[in-house]
Amino acid sequence: MPRTVLEPRFQVEYLSILDSEGSLDTALEPDLSAEDLKRLHRAMLLGRRLDERMIRLQRQGRIGTFAPIKGQEASQIGAAFTLRPSDWMVPSFRETAAMLMRGWPIETLLRFFAGHLEGGQPAPDQHDLPITIPVATQLPHAVGLAYAAQYRGDDVVVMTFFGDGATSEGDFHEALNFAGVWHVPVVFVCQNNQWAISVPLKKQTHSRTLAQKALAYGIPGLQVDGNDVLAVYAAAREAVARARAGDGPTLIECVTYRLGMHTTADDPTKYRTAEEVEAWERKDPLTRFGAYLQKKNLLEDGLIESIDAEIAAAVERFEALGPPDPLGMFDHVYAERPDHLEHQRREAAATPADPGPAAPEPPAPSPPMRGQRTTRR
Amino acid sequence: MARLNLVKALNLALRQEMERDGDVLILGEDVGVDGGVFRVTEDLHRTFGSKRVIDSPLAEAAIIGTGVGMALYGLKPVCEIQFSGFAFQCFHQIENHCARYRMRSQGRFHVPLVIRMPYGGGVRALEHHSESEEQFYAHIPGLKMVIPSGPRNARALLVSAIRDPDPVVFFEHKGLYHAAREEVPDESETLPIGRAQVVREGGDLTLIAYGAMLRVAREAADVLAAEDGVEAEVIDLLTISPLDRATLVASVQKTGRAVVVHEAPRSFGPGAEIAASIMDGAFLSLEAPIARVASWDVPYPGFAREKADVPDLARVLAAARRTLAF
Numbered sequence: 001m002p003r004t005v006l007e008p009r010f011q012v013e014y015l016s017i018l019d020s021e022g023s024l025d026t027a028l029e030p031d032l033s034a035e036d037l038k039r040l041h042r043a044m045l046l047g048r049r050l051d052e053r054m055i056r057l058q059r060q061g062r063i064g065t066f067a068p069i070k071g072q073e074a075s076q077i078g079a080a081f082t083l084r085p086s087d088w089m090v091p092s093f094r095e096t097a098a099m100l101m102r103g104w105p106i107e108t109l110l111r112f113f114a115g116h117l118e119g120g121q122p123a124p125d126q127h128d129l130p131i132t133i134p135v136a137t138q139l140p141h142a143v144g145l146a147y148a149a150q151y152r153g154d155d156v157v158v159m160t161f162f163g164d165g166a167t168s169e170g171d172f173h174e175a176l177n178f179a180g181v182w183h184v185p186v187v188f189v190c191q192n193n194q195w196a197i198s199v200p201l202k203k204q205t206h207s208r209t210l211a212q213k214a215l216a217y218g219i220p221g222l223q224v225d226g227n228d229v230l231a232v233y234a235a236a237r238e239a240v241a242r243a244r245a246g247d248g249p250t251l252i253e254c255v256t257y258r259l260g261m262h263t264t265a266d267d268p269t270k271y272r273t274a275e276e277v278e279a280w281e282r283k284d285p286l287t288r289f290g291a292y293l294q295k296k297n298l299l300e301d302g303l304i305e306s307i308d309a310e311i312a313a314a315v316e317r318f319e320a321l322g323p324p325d326p327l328g329m330f331d332h333v334y335a336e337r338p339d340h341l342e343h344q345r346r347e348a349a350a351t352p353a354d355p356g357p358a359a360p361e362p363p364a365p366s367p368p369m370r371g372q373r374t375t376r377r
Numbered sequence: 378m379a380r381l382n383l384v385k386a387l388n389l390a391l392r393q394e395m396e397r398d399g400d401v402l403i404l405g406e407d408v409g410v411d412g413g414v415f416r417v418t419e420d421l422h423r424t425f426g427s428k429r430v431i432d433s434p435l436a437e438a439a440i441i442g443t444g445v446g447m448a449l450y451g452l453k454p455v456c457e458i459q460f461s462g463f464a465f466q467c468f469h470q471i472e473n474h475c476a477r478y479r480m481r482s483q484g485r486f487h488v489p490l491v492i493r494m495p496y497g498g499g500v501r502a503l504e505h506h507s508e509s510e511e512q513f514y515a516h517i518p519g520l521k522m523v524i525p526s527g528p529r530n531a532r533a534l535l536v537s538a539i540r541d542p543d544p545v546v547f548f549e550h551k552g553l554y555h556a557a558r559e560e561v562p563d564e565s566e567t568l569p570i571g572r573a574q575v576v577r578e579g580g581d582l583t584l585i586a587y588g589a590m591l592r593v594a595r596e597a598a599d600v601l602a603a604e605d606g607v608e609a610e611v612i613d614l615l616t617i618s619p620l621d622r623a624t625l626v627a628s629v630q631k632t633g634r635a636v637v638v639h640e641a642p643r644s645f646g647p648g649a650e651i652a653a654s655i656m657d658g659a660f661l662s663l664e665a666p667i668a669r670v671a672s673w674d675v676p677y678p679g680f681a682r683e684k685a686d687v688p689d690l691a692r693v694l695a696a697a698r699r700t701l702a703f
Contacts, residue, residue: 120483141443
């Protein structure tokens with residue numbers, strides 16, 4: 001018997017609407033109101049400004065290790081913008097912009113990165129999981145949430161975020177496989193920012209795209225220009241609509257770039273060139289979208305100032321909180337505190353730890369995250 | 378009231394909890410049409426359908442991981458890992474997430490998940506089908522670790538585990554599945570998680586065991602009574618974590634001597650924590666060092682050598698007599 005070609009053959013689409021030169025594909029341009037365009041822009045800018053502030057706060061020792069999002073604002077905001085409050089968002093640890101859009105207060109994020117457990121607590125009416133740190137392990141949670149929503153007959157879509165490195169993890173493949181088999185309403189958003197700490201994409205996978213990994217699981221995969229908020233929005237809107245209509249999961253690969261470090265404990269000059277970073281800076285999602293809005297006369301005066309004031313007020317509220325009650329660590333281990341924990345709590349209360357100086361002086365260096373080098377060049 | 382073996386008793390618990398609560402689902406490999414490789418979920422698929430008794434793809438991490446997601450949404454999944462020896466492929470989901478979501482979200486979320494796993498040796502099975510790994514789960518804050526010893530307490534504990542708001546790892550000894558039948562009441566009953574039971578009273582020595590080792594401990598107590606004139610108290614732990622220290626301490630305050638028996642390897646096993654807890658609570662009552670009878674600190678040696686590895690009556694008796702003679 002001769003070898004035969006199995007049908008169907010697969011293809012992966014790439015979507016770009018507004019490129020870095022400012023040229024716009026008007027046929028694909030999403031029909032967004034002026035109000036929505038302004039909301040998108042403000043959310044991206046808030047993500048960027050908070051990012052810059054967080055790095056300064058970390059350098060000053062006022063928060064701990066932080067994973068910056070600079071360069072990935074369009075990927076996060078374009079995708080999260082398509083969710084309803086009743087939908088669920090399942091983040092990794094590099095989604096501060098999307099989390100802000102989903103209603104996480106800035107001071108809650110500050111608390112998270114300052115090591116307060118309280119920074120992981122969503123509001124009672126918020127359908128968001130807290131930050132997940134182990135790479136790709138949140139993806140099965142998103143699939144389970146989507147299964148449960150479908151089981152209950154709820155009109156709910158689940159969106160989960162992860163990076164390019166996550167696509168090498170078993171949990172990524174297991175999650176896509178389960179989602180495909182169960183045909184559940186979940187949207188996988190991969191922020192392919194080209195670097196998993198120091199490992200470039202070409203060492204992460206031999207695949208031409210990450211989007212094509214969806215095809216092996218029988219679900220649609222689409223690659224988009226992740227620095228083009230209009231393209232990300234259009235792709236996510238389509239995927240969310242597909243999920244909502246009962247037509248199953250989608251993988252969206254947002255091709256973007258981490259302009260900053262992996263975390264504040266990292267020095268990216270060690271593993272990548274300034275030329276590469278500069279090339280991506282020219283594709284900055286904010287510059288591109290700002291120019292687009294300017295043409296539409298939608299840029300708001302004083303926007304940066306109002307965002308900075310919002311951040312400053314949140315930082316002030318966060319710092320007024322002071323250190324958390326150490327004994328709070330015994331409160332949410334189990335629904336009811338077992339005897340041995342009650343004893344340990346009493347023991348801890350009787351022998352309080354030295355609280356140390358009120359403010360660390362000089363700032364304590366943050367520990368690395370996940371295999372990070374601690375040495376600097 | 379019917380005389381049921383462990384498999385049928387667990388099946389009854391699952392069936393009744395699924396009838397009682399539409400949020401209870403079963404998720405695992407071969408749990409549906411096949412009824413599970415040990416038949417614990419037999420016929421549930423026929424009654425409750427494939428949306429509630431889910432034959433999952435073969436992937437332990439996603440079984441637990443999606444179970445976590447379902448539980449976060451408010452469902453009560455009962456996940457089956459086919460053999461506890463395969464659970465290391467989902468250990469990260471158990472340790473990183475099941476055990477921590479309540480803490481991480483400061484009570485906003487919790488994971489009312491049950492993870493059933495057959496464990497233990499003595500069934501002439503290959504590597505990864507005969508180990509006892511309860512110590513790993515018992516060590517994790519935020520988890521509960523339960524091991525029944527017979528059909529009736531297994532049924533009651535599984536009902537309690539399903540209704541528990543916290544994640545419970547539920548070990549079922551393969552050697553007990555068909556070992557004995559017990560009267561199991563038709564109407565649902567529960568047993569409190571975190572409470573041990575004194576199953577034989579005695580004043581001379583405390584024998585502490587759980588799972589399949591309970592039978593060995595009881596036999597040892599019978600022999601000691603007949604041959605040595607010694608009355609041993611036997612404690613069935615039932616819950617490994619949180620450990621019922623009060624019951625252990627009260628017994629040893631009375632007997633002054635204790636032997637712990639388990640199938641997990643000795644070093645850093647549950648016996649170590651039990652011994653330390655007894656030291657904390659009953660030091661001045663102790664007449665002898667606390668003895669541990671456990672599997673040796675070797676990887677599973679294969680079933681041709683298993684009898685030399687897993688504690689048996691002779692080893693428990695020898696340890697008890699050394700303790701009594703100290």
